[in-house]
Amino acid sequence: MTLEIVRLVLVFAHFIGLSAIIGAFILQLPWKSGFDFFPVCIGAGVQLLTGFGLVAVNEIADDVVNPWKVGTKLAITCTVLIVGLIGARRARLAKHTDSDVASLKPLILLAGITAMVNVGLAVFWR
Structure with missing residues (x-):
């Protein structure tokens, strides 16, 4: 019972993280x-x-964990994080140098689309 509560809290927080990415996108x-x-x-x-x-x-809980699915989702999540960090750094640099910020649009698109692919994997990969 306690482990199930922990799992549900983690799923809830996981959805909050997802909504931050896709909402920003x-x-x-x-x-x-x-x-x-x-x-x-x-x-x-x-x-x-x-x-x-x-x-x-x-x-x-001794539930079956698909290591390929976990590894793929980990790689995608790391990609979103790295794209976000690169975008944040470039945005900060662009603000200080008054350079063109339109070049940041592909990064926000990449982060959002990649996050949605991750959702698709979570839902459809069984």
């Missing part, structure tokens, strides 16, 4: 400048930590 789709990668970075970090926690809880 959808919100910033029409923008031409002023991209904010902070929610992407925080969301990917939350997803990474809660994902590790979910795998640990499943291992403790």
Whole structure:
């Protein structure tokens, strides 16, 4: 019973991280400048930590864990985190040098689309 509560709290937090990434992506789709990668970075970090926690809880409960699925989702989440960190750094540099920030749009698109692919894997890979 206690392990199930821990699992549910981790799933809830995992969804919060996901919503931060995809919410930032959808919100910033029409923008031409002023991209904010902070929610992407925080969301990917939350997803990474809660994902590790979910795998640990499943291992403790002796549930079957597909290592290929976990590895693929880990790689995708790390990709989203790295893209978010690169975007945040470039946005900070662009702000200080008054350079073109339109080049950041592909990064926010990549982070959002990659996060949605991760959702698809979670739902459809059984």
